Amino acid sequence: AQSVTQLGSHVSVSEGALVLLRCNYSSSVPPYLFWYVQYPNQGLQLLLKYTTGATLVKGINGFEAEFKKSETSFHLTKPSAHMSDAAEYFCAVGAQKLVFGQGTRLTINP
């Protein structure tokens, strides 16, 4: 069985500060990992994905994530937050079927 835990249901950072959203996973097979972003009353949009190969994955809007097998983690980062980054972020694991974390709401303070 696969599962995802997102640490922190709500993260607040200042504009220009580092964004760090935490995701830990559990998987009995080599995982496929995803980060999605959701703006209010909209569907989910793929930010980035890890399948195999390079463990540092770059996505859209300046986000990146690093797959760390030893820590079973796939944390999402962005060096400098922008007001437009305010949204809910979901980490997911799986192949045909995805298992989602509970989400982290990111707030950006001016």
Added chain:
Amino acid sequence: DGGITQSPKYLFRKEGQNVTLSCEQNLNHDAMYWYRQDPGQGLRLIYYSQIVNDFQKGDIAEGYSVSREKKESFPLTVTSAQKNPTAFYLCASSIVRSGTGGQNIQYFGAGTRLSVL
């Protein structure tokens, strides 16, 4: 433009009523999915289909039904047996690939918000 269209955007259900949420895709994807989203609970899988005329229950299928008569369409019916239907419903689709370890990116519609009158 290719994409996934969900309708209606807002839907209200009366007591004892069945309602149907529409999901159409023109991405030529084989697989389609329905999720329910509640605040603080992430997305939970209701049903999914990997091929026309076939579908499987997800984690919370009770009180819901689906059909997959066409590749492009995967409607979800919320039946009167679903006692707590108020939620945001998301439809997604993906290509079913073989030989790649099954990795599939899911693309999402804009969602339908269902409320009870």
